[in-house]
Amino acid sequence: MNQQIYVNLAVGNLEQAQAFYRALGYSFDPRFTNQHGAGMQIADGSIFVMLLTRDFFQTLTDKTVVDPRVATSALLSLSCASQEEVDSLVAKAVAAGGTAPRPANDYGFMYTHDFEDLDGNGWGLCYLRSAPA
Numbered sequence: 213m214n215q216q217i218y219v220n221l222a223v224g225n226l227e228q229a230q231a232f233y234r235a236l237g238y239s240f241d242p243r244f245t246n247q248h249g250a251g252m253q254i255a256d257g258s259i260f261v262m263l264l265t266r267d268f269f270q271t272l273t274d275k276t277v278v279d280p281r282v283a284t285s286a287l288l289s290l291s292c293a294s295q296e297e298v299d300s301l302v303a304k305a306v307a308a309g310g311t312a313p314r315p316a317n318d319y320g321f322m323y324t325h326d327f328e329d330l331d332g333n334g335w336g337l338c339y340l341r342s343a344p345a
Contacts (some may be wrong), residue, residue: 281332
């Protein structure tokens with residue numbers, strides 16, 4: 213069996229979060245979407261993000277749910293097929309209301325650029341050209 217990953221993110225407004233990620237080209241599986249959350253597919257059959265309302269997200273943990281605008285609990289990274297794809301996704305995120313908190317970095321073997329969604333959840337995008345020397 214192939215492993216899958218499901219990342220759960222708390223969002224302030226589920227409809228706005230879905231619109232933001234649709235603007236980046238992602239789709240949602242209606243089987244995993246209701247008033248409490250929306251199941252977003254990142255990679256065919258292997259990577260999923262569950263956008264969950266803050267109230268519902270809180271039912272999944274006894275810990276305090278942090279506001280990602282002021283505290284970081286995780287850094288999400290996603291590989292891309294090219295530098296152009298990295299730049300395109302960051303541009304789409306900014307156009308949809310997100311931010312690019314830092315400039316892009318080119319390390320020679322790897323190109324990276326980050327964006328934050330409407331709730332402040334950070335995504336690091338990277339394109340690996342080759343293994344570091």
